[in-house]
Amino acid sequence: MNPIDLPSEEFSYSHEAECSVLGAVLSVGPDAYDAVNLTADMFFQPLHQTLWTELEKLVLAGKHVGVVELMESMRGADVNWGYVQGLKGSYLSIRAARGHAKIVRDYAQARALKAAARAVVEVAADESISIEQRVGQSVAALEGVIEEKAERDVLPVGDFAADFIDRLQAMADGDLVPARATGIPTLDRLLSGGLRDEQLVIVAARPSVGKSSFAQQLALSSARDGVPAAFFGMEMTSRELTNRTVANLGRVRLSGLKNGKLEGQEWDRVTEGVEGMRGLPLYLYDQPAMTLAEVASKARRVVRKHGVKLIVVDYLQLMKGSGARVDRRVELEEITRGSKQLAKQLGITVMLLSQLNREVEKRTNPRPVMSDLKECGAIEEDADVIMAMWTHQKGGEGEADIKGCAILKNRDGQTGEVALHFDGPYQRWSESTESLHAPKKAASQYGGGL
Template sequence: MSQEDKYYRLESEQGVLGSIMLASLQGDIGMVEDIVSQMTSADFHHQDNAALFEAIRDCLGQRMPVDAVTVGSVQRLLPSGQTTMAYAATLSRDVPSTANWKAYAQQVKKWALVRQFRDLGRAVDVGVGEDLPADEILDQCHMALADLRDLDTGEPDYKRMDDVVARNVDIIDAKFNGAIQAGLSTGLSDLDKLIRGLRKKTVTIVAGLPGSGKTTLGLQIAQHISCAGLGVGMVFSLEMPEEELANRALASLGSIDLQVLDNGKLEDDDWPRLTCAVNKIMDKPLYVSDKSGLTVPRIRSICRQVKSKHGLDVVVIDYIGLIGSDGKAFNRTAELGKISTGIVNIAKELDVPVILLAQLNRDSTKRLGKKPIASDLRDSGQIEADAHCIILVHRDMDSEEGQNGATELLMPKCRHAPVGSCIVQQQGKFARFVNFAGREPSQEEVEIGRPFSDQYKGRKKP
C-alpha cells in the first residue's frame, strides 16, 4: 500500500456508492437522496469513485433513475478508463445490502477530514514559510474545525425524561401565555373543539365512503392553514388532477358554483367572486402534487424538499389506498399496514401533522343508523392502530338532514382528546364545509328519526 492509499478506505467509498445503486434498484429514492445530500464528490479520494458520485448527482438533477445504464449514459468513462456502467454494475452486485450505508458514509467523511487536516498542516507550513499573517493561517484552521464539528456522528436513541419534561413545561407555559397554539386550526370551530387542534408528529385519519366529502375536508383544512397565514400546506392528490383541486379551491374561497367553474358559464356576479378567490390564494404557501402511484419514500422525499425550501406545517394525502407499494409485502393488507407505519414515521421525522385520507368499506350501510365505526377502515387494522386520531365523515343521504348537507364527523379515537362527534354543514356546490348554524338534535328528535328538519326548512321549533 502506498503512502497515499493510507489516507482513505476504498471499501467504504465503494460501500456508499453501492448502497446508492442498490437503494435505487429497490425503489427507495428517499434513501438515495439522503445519502447524496450528506456527501460531496470531494469526500471520495479515489478518482473513479468521485466521478461516479458526480454522475449519480447528475442523474438525480435530471430526474433520471439511478442505475448502471443511466450513470453510464451521463458519463461513459471514468478517469481510470473503465466504463462507468461496468463499474456501477459491479458495485450494485458486490454490496450485500443498504443496511450499513451510514457506517460506510461515516468512514468516508472521517477520512476526508483526515486528508483535510493533513493538507491543512502542509498549508500551515507553506503559510509560515511565506510569512503570511497569523490571522490568515488561523482562518484556514477554523474552517477545518467547523467541518469537524459538523460531522454527523449520530444522536443517541434515548433521552433523559427530566430533559423532556423540562422542555414540555416551557411549551405549556408558552401556551398559557398565548405565545403558541396547542394545535393548528382546521377552520371549523366545532371540529377544532373536538380534536383540540392538529398536533405536530401526529397522523389524523379522515375516512368516509366515496362521495362523503373526505377529500373536500382534507383539502379545505390545508387550504385554511395556508391562506389564513398559519403555515405551509402540502397536498398529495393521488386520484384527483391538480386542475380539479384548483377549481375546488376557487369554488370554496369564492363561493362560486363548482359546476359553473367546470363548464365556464359564469354569470356577471361570478367574476368578482372569482377575482376575490384568486386574491385569497395568490402567493399563499399551498403546494400540490397530483402524481399517481407515489410510494412512501417518494412522498417523504417531496415533503423534505418542500420543508427545506419553504417550510412545512401540514401534509394531506388523498388517499392511502392509492399509495404505491414497494412490492415486498405478501398481500394488500400487509402492504397498507407498511404504508401506514411509513406515514407515521414521516410525521415524526418532519415534525408536522399528517392528514391521511382513507376509504371505508360498506359495512356501515348495513348497520342500524348507518353510522361508521373505526373497524370499517378498508383492508387494514394497522391503519386504525397507527392513527393518533380518526375522523369518520358520515352523511346519510337517505335522510332529510343528509340531503340538506348535515354531515357528522365522528371521532372514535384520539390520543389527546376524548372521543366524540360534531356536526358540520356541507356545501357541495361550493366544495366546502362550514360551521353548522343549527343546533344539535334532542334525544326526542333522535328517537323519531327527524333531527334538524325544522331548521333546514327555515322554521324554528316552537
C-alpha cells in the same frame, strides 16, 4: 476506481474492536453491556453476531454472564471455545470498551452506506419503473443510513421539569402555539385546540362522502391562517384541486368552473377567488400511485423549501409500498407506519385519507366504527387521530348536506361527534347546529362529494 465499483467488505470492520466489546461483557457482565449500547447486527463477523445475541439473552434474563454460562446456553453449537475464552483478554476498561463500541457502530454505518449505494445503483438501472420511483427509492435507501438515532440515556422524570415549565410559560405567553385550529370549533375543542406536530391523522369515509373536499378545506384554512400546507392528490389533478379552491374562496359554483358557464356576478367572484389564491401558502401536487418513498421525498422538499406544517395525502389505498412483493395488507401497514415516522421526523401533521369498507353501507346506523377501516388494521395502531365521516342527511335543492364526523381515536384529546354543513356547489364546510341523532329526511344515504 470506476464510480460504481465499491470497496469490498474486507476492511469494513475492526476485528479488534469487536473482540474488545465482547471481552468486556464476558469480563464485567451487564454493566459493560449497558455501557457499549450495541446490537447484534452491528457486528461484522457472524460468530461475533451469534455470541452477542446469546450474551444479550443472558443479560436480559438476569443471569450471570461468563464463558461457562455462554457454553451452556449454546450447548451443541460448533464454536471454538478456546477463541471465546481468549476474548476476555481483549478487555481493558469500561471506558475503552465505550470507545471501541463507537468504532463498531461507525463501521456498521459505513457498511450500511455501501449497501445503500449498491441499491441506488441497481434502482437507477431499473428501467421497468419510472424515474420518479427510482429517485424516491434511492432517497429512501440513503435516508435509512443517515437517520441514525441519537443515543439518549434514561433520565429521572425530575430532569424534565425545567423544559416543562419553559414550554408551559411559552404557551401562556403566546410564543408557542401547541395546536393549529381547523376552523371547525367543536372539532378544535375535541382535538384540544386543533392539529398538532408529529401527528398522523386519518380521515376515513366511503367514496363520495366528501373526505377529499373536507381535508382540502382544512389545508386551505391552515394556509389562510398563514401556516403553509400541501395537498398531494393521487386521484384528482391539480386543475381539479384548483377548481375546488376557487369555488371555496370565491363562492362560485364548481359546476360553472368545470364547464365555463358562469352566471351574473360569478365572474367577479372568480376574480375574487383567484386573487385570494395569490400568495396563499397552499401547495398542490398530483401524481397517481405514489409510493411511500416518493411521498416522503416530496414532503421533505416542501417542508425544507416552504415550511409546510400540514400535508394531506389523498389517499391511502392508491399508494404503493416499497415495491417488494408482499401481501397488500402488509404493504398498507408499511405505508401507515412510514407516514407516522414521517410526521415525527419532519415535525408536521400528516393527514392520510382512507376508504372505509362496504360493511358500513349494510347497517341501519351509518356511523362508522373502527373495524370499518378498509384492509388495514395498522391504522388503528399507528394513527394519533382517526376521523370517520358519513352522510347524515342529503340536502334538497339549494340545501346543504349534513355530514357526520366522528373522532374514533384521539391520543391528545376527546372522542366524539360533530355535525357539518357541506355546501357542495361551493365546496365549503362549516359546523352545523343540526343533531346527528335527529331523524333524517328521506334521501340517499351516501353521496355528496369526493
